Each structure stands twice: as C-alpha cells, then as structure tokens.
Amino acid sequence: MNKPLLTRRAVLALAASLLLAGPATADDWPRFRGENGQGIATGPAPPLTWSDSENLAWKLDLPGAGASSPIVLGERVFVTCYSGYGVPGEEGSMDALVRHLVCADRATGKELWRQSVPADGAEDSYEGFITEHGYASNTPVADESGVYVQHGKSGVYAYSLGGEPMWHVAVGKQSGPEGWGTAASLQLYKDSLIVNAADEGRAILALDPANGEERWRFEDPALEKAYNTPVIATTDAGEEELVVVCVGKTLGIDPDKGEQKWSVANEFSNNISPMAIAVEDKLFVTGGYRGSGMMLRPGGHGDASDTHTVWRTRELSYVATPVLLPGGRLFWVDTKGMLVVIDAETGERLVRDRLDLGGGHPVYASPVLAGDRIYVASRHDGVLVFNTAEEPELIAQNSFESDDSQVNATVAIADGQIFLRSDAALYCVGDRN
Numbered sequence: 488m489n490k491p492l493l494t495r496r497a498v499l500a501l502a503a504s505l506l507l508a509g510p511a512t513a514d515d516w517p518r519f520r521g522e523n524g525q526g527i528a529t530g531p532a533p534p535l536t537w538s539d540s541e542n543l544a545w546k547l548d549l550p551g552a553g554a555s556s557p558i559v560l561g562e563r564v565f566v567t568c569y570s571g572y573g574v575p576g577e578e579g580s581m582d583a584l585v586r587h588l589v590c591a592d593r594a595t596g597k598e599l600w601r602q603s604v605p606a607d608g609a610e611d612s613y614e615g616f617i618t619e620h621g622y623a624s625n626t627p628v629a630d631e632s633g634v635y636v637q638h639g640k641s642g643v644y645a646y647s648l649g650g651e652p653m654w655h656v657a658v659g660k661q662s663g664p665e666g667w668g669t670a671a672s673l674q675l676y677k678d679s680l681i682v683n684a685a686d687e688g689r690a691i692l693a694l695d696p697a698n699g700e701e702r703w704r705f706e707d708p709a710l711e712k713a714y715n716t717p718v719i720a721t722t723d724a725g726e727e728e729l730v731v732v733c734v735g736k737t738l739g740i741d742p743d744k745g746e747q748k749w750s751v752a753n754e755f756s757n758n759i760s761p762m763a764i765a766v767e768d769k770l771f772v773t774g775g776y777r778g779s780g781m782m783l784r785p786g787g788h789g790d791a792s793d794t795h796t797v798w799r800t801r802e803l804s805y806v807a808t809p810v811l812l813p814g815g816r817l818f819w820v821d822t823k824g825m826l827v828v829i830d831a832e833t834g835e836r837l838v839r840d841r842l843d844l845g846g847g848h849p850v851y852a853s854p855v856l857a858g859d860r861i862y863v864a865s866r867h868d869g870v871l872v873f874n875t876a877e878e879p880e881l882i883a884q885n886s887f888e889s890d891d892s893q894v895n896a897t898v899a900i901a902d903g904q905i906f907l908r909s910d911a912a913l914y915c916v917g918d919r920n
Contacts, residue, residue, distance in 0.1 A: 514902040516559040519626035519672035520853060521899070524718050524762060526810040528857040531903030535860065535872060537885045537916045544904065544915040545596030546887075550587050550603075552910035553623035554851070554895035555672075560629040563599065563648060564591045564906055566913050567636055569606075569622040573613035575893060575910060584610060586623055586638045589913070590650060596915060600650030607641040611666040619848070620895055626672035628680070632696055635680055639669045640687050643680070645699060654699035659688025663711055663758075670760065672716040676729070676742050683717055683731065685710035691717060691731060693745060703745030709733040712758040715774065715808075722786030723768040730785060732759045732772045739785055749787035751795055754779055761808040761853075764817065766831045769797060771809065771817055778803045782834060800834035802827055808853040810861065812875050818856075820863050820871070822848040828879065838878050844868050852897040864894050864907060887914070 520526040534542040551570030558565050571583030584606035590599045611617050627636040633653055637643050640660050645653040663686055671683035679693040679702050689710045693702040710733055717731040719742060729742040734756060739749040755775030764771045766782070773780035782797040804827070809819040815831040820842065828838035844850070845867045852864040860882070861873040869886030873879040892910035899906040905916040 515561065516557075516899040516901040516906070517630060518558060518628040518674055519556055519716055520762070520808065520855070520897065524674065524716065525765065526808065526853055526855045526897070528855060528900035530901070532858045532860070533862075533900050533903050533905045534917050536883050537905075539887050539889050542916050542918075543887075544918055546915075547589075547591050547596045547598060547913045549589060549908070549912055550601070551585075551623070552621055552892070553908065554620040554670075555623050555908075556626045556896045557899045557906040557908050557913060558627055558629055559593065559899055559901045559906060560634075560648070562593045563629075564593050564913065564915070565589065565627055565629060565634050566591075566908050567623040567625070567627060567638075572606075573618070573621050575618075581606070581608065581610060581612065584622060586641065588627065588634070588636050588644070588646065590634075590648075591913060593915070596913070602644070602646055602650060602652065604638055604641055604644060606639070607660070609640045609660040609662075611662050611668050615666060617666060617668040620668070620670065620851070622668065624668065624670040624895075628673040628675055630675055630696075635673050635675075635696065637669070637671075637673055637682060643673070643682055643694065643699070645696065656694060656699040656701075658682055658684035658692060659686075659690065661687055661689065667714075667758070670714045674716065674719075676719060679742070681717060681729065681742070683713065683715070685713040685731075691729070691740065691745070693742070705740055705745045705747065707733070707738070707747075709735060709738075714758055714760045715762050718763045718765065718770075720763070720765055720770055720785040721768065723784070724786060726786065728785050730763045730770060732761070732763055732774055734759060734775065737763070737770075737772050737783065739787065749785075749789060749791040749795070751783045751787065752790075752792040753781060760806045761804050764809055764811060766811055766815070766817075771831065773802075773804045773809070775803065776805060778805070780804070780829070780834065782831070798834040800829060800836070802829050802834075802836055802839075806848075806851045810854045810856050812856060812861070818854055818861060818873075818879065820850045820854065822850060824849045826873075826879065840878075842871070842881070851895045855898050855900055857900045862898050862900065862905065864896060864898055866893055866895060870898065870905075870907065
C-alpha cells in the first residue's frame with residue numbers, strides 16, 4: 488500500500504525544484520547507464536587520466552558503502568549507500584542497518600541533503616553472495632518531478648529534488664533461495680515508474696510517480712532470479728516493449744498495460760544480472776553463471792523462440808551489461824577479468840584477452856562509452872580506460888591512492904565529467920568550464 492508523505496512544506500519544495508531542474512538533457516545522467524540505459528555518453532570528452540592531484544574536481548565522503556551508481560540531474564548528483572550492518576570491515580547488526588539517499592551539489596560536491604531509512608527486518612542476512620554487493624545496489628532515477636529510489640524489502644521511496652519525502656510503497660518481502668538481496672534499478676517510462684521487484688515479489692510493477700499508486704503488476708515465478716533492470720525495446724514496426732531477462736526465457740511485456748506479449752527461450756542459468764542491449768531493432772541478451780549470449784528480435788507473439796532468435800553464442804557476461812561500440816561490436820569485461828568483444832551482426836568472437844587485474848571477481852561494473860574511449864570501473868584496480876580500436880587497448884588506469892575501498896558501481900558521465908563512487912566516497916572528475 489502506498490503511503491503519501493507530501494506535506495504542505497514538501498509541496499512548496501517540489502514546486503521550487505521543478506523550476507530549478509527542467510527536463511533531463513545530454514548534460515544529465517538521470518538513471519543507471521544514462522538517459523536511455525545504453526551506457527553511451529554524449530557531449531564533451533571526459534578526462535583520460537586522473538588521481539588525487541589531477542583532474543579531481545571534488546570528493547564527498549559518504550555515510551556508508553554501496554554498489555549503486557551515481558546519477559546526475561541539473562545541478563544535483565544523487566547516490567545511495569548503507570551503514571550500520573554489512574559494511575566491509577565493520578561489525579554491526581541487522582537492527583542497525585540504515586539506507587541513505589545523498590544529494591550533492593554538482594559544482595562543489597557539498598552535501599545538500601540526505602534522507603535515511605531504517606531497513607525492514609525482513610532483509611537478507613549479510614552472508615554468501617550478498618557480501619559481494621551489500622544493501623545499496625539499486626541505482627535511483629530522477630526527473631524534474633523528483634528522485635525515486637528502491638531500498639530492497641523496505642520498498643520504493645520518492646522525494647522532491649529538494650529532499651522532501653513524497654511517498655513510500657512496499658513492493659514485497661520475499662527472498663530468493665540464495666538470499667542475494669536486490670539489485671535492479673528503477674526507470675521512468677512515459678507517466679510510469681517501472682520497478683523490478685523480482686526478488687521481493689516476483690513481479691514487475693508500474694507506479695504513478697506522483698503518488699506511488701500501482702498502475703499495473705506483472706507476476707511470473709520465472710522472475711525469481713531476474714536481477715537485471717528491464718529495458719524499453721522498439722520493434723521494427725515502431726512499437727515499444729518492456730524486456731526483462733529471466734532464467735530460461737526472455738520476456739516482452741506491454742509497458743502500458745503490464746501484459747506479456749512474447750517469450751524467447753534461453754539457456755541461462757543461476758541468475759541474470761546484465762540488462763538487454765538494444766542493437767537497432769534487435770536485442771542482445773546474456774547472463775547466468777554458466778550461461779551464454781543471444782541476439783533476438785522483439786515484436787513476437789506467444790512463444791517466439793523459433794521465429795525471433797537471430798543467433799546464439801557461447802560468450803557470456805555474468806554481471807556487467809555490455810556496451811555497443813561503433814562498427815556494431817559488443818564490448819564488456821567479465822568477472823574473471825577477460826576483455827570480450829563480439830560481432831553484433833553474427834555473434835562471432837572478435838577479442839578475448841585476459842587483463843592484469845587482481846584475483847577473485849575483479850570487475851562487476853558495466854562499461855560506459857564516451858567518444859572514442861570506454862570506461863570500466865574495476866573493484867580494486869581503479870578505472871580502466873580503453874580505446875575503441877578493432878582490438879581495444881588499455882590506454883589508462885586511474886585510481887585514488889587515498890581510497891583503497893571497494894568499487895562495484897558503474898561510472899556516470901555527463902557534460903565531460905565523470906562521477907564515480909567507492910564504498911567510501913563520491914568523486915567528480917573533470918571540469919565543467
């Protein structure tokens with residue numbers, strides 16, 4: 488049930504924020520992987536190199552850890568984090584777990600406001616694979632009407648851009664069998680807020696951004712391990728569909744009604760983290776611990792496995808969402824530290840090279856393309872910068888010596904600036920002037 492929280496003071500703050508913000512532009516990065524979720528930045532080129540003493544515009548110490556990405560809207564930067572329990576290197580108890588939404592001034596890095604929410608007691612315990620990402624993995628989304636954040640089993644929260652609470656909606660208390668927590672990010676589509684509540688409720692929801700009221704709900708047991716953020720795909724007939732990748736099948740849903748239109752079978756296993764990637768009127772989907780990759784066409788009806796599968800490949804990305812490079816190539820760095828490039832037309836492997844990175848799972852973040860460079864945040868070895876040559880080369884590797892905390896988040900790039908977060912701090916690299 489939604490809980491309206493908009494007071495008279497909040498209404499005035501919301502009105503002021505509408506005047507200040509304006510619609511999202513190419514200078515913004517308002518959701519996970521940018522304006523359209525494709526991980527491609529426009530505008531001026533961001534810096535190639537940086538450090539504690541080079542091209543660092545500002546640094547803001549955060550109140551806790553997190554794997555979510557920062558987002559940028561107008562003069563504000565938003566990021567989520569958590570404290571009290573499950574923070575690497577610190578003790579704590581579930582009763583002390585708190586999630587935070589921090590708003591920073593884009594020009595100076597000064598914290599403008601913070602909203603903190605005590606966690607619901609139903610959250611998964613800090614053990615197993617949840618220790619890989621923690622309790623703040625869902626990237627928020629923002630527009631001129633407000634900023635929206637998903638706090639796991641505590642629900643979805645909406646705030647004005649000035650920081651006033653607007654509403655709160657619970658979206659489920661369930662857990663997957665492994666207790667891995669939640670990770671999918673929010674997105675805005677037309678007049679709806681799309682919520683992947685697969686882990687909490689085996690459902691995809693469309694909420695009214697103004698008050699949190701439910702517009703539609705799509706439920707399917709197959710959503711249990713669908714940790715990926717749904718995407719909007721366009722068919723060759725110009726129709727839009729909401730696509731989510733599950734274990735065993737990819738689903739196409741009517742984004743206005745919440746009704747399933749089609750499914751395409753896949754051979755993905757265990758769990759699905761990468762988003763689908765639009766390649767013109769087709770979709771590249773991948774995932775699973777022992778999964779694969781495939782190209783399919785949206786626009787099907789019923790079981791479209793035979794009619795809408797274009798090709799399959801043995802190459803897969805377990806966590807990172809690939810990015811489409813010029814020339815029709817798909818690029819990612821997998822969790823084993825392998826740089827992979829495949830031909831989007833045929834699925835043929837073009838490059839598979841091992842990078843010199845630390846052990847374990849050295850990369851969880853997704854690549855971001857900006858001009859002729861690709862930026863990939865590694866967990867412990869800084870941000871890797873590649874060129875877009877036929878065989879991409881590592882041309883820079885940047886880190887902050889003063890910060891040895893973990894980095895799981897994908898970078899945000901807007902108007903020539905790079906926004907990145909670690910478990911300790913939020914950074915702005917570059918200069919807007």
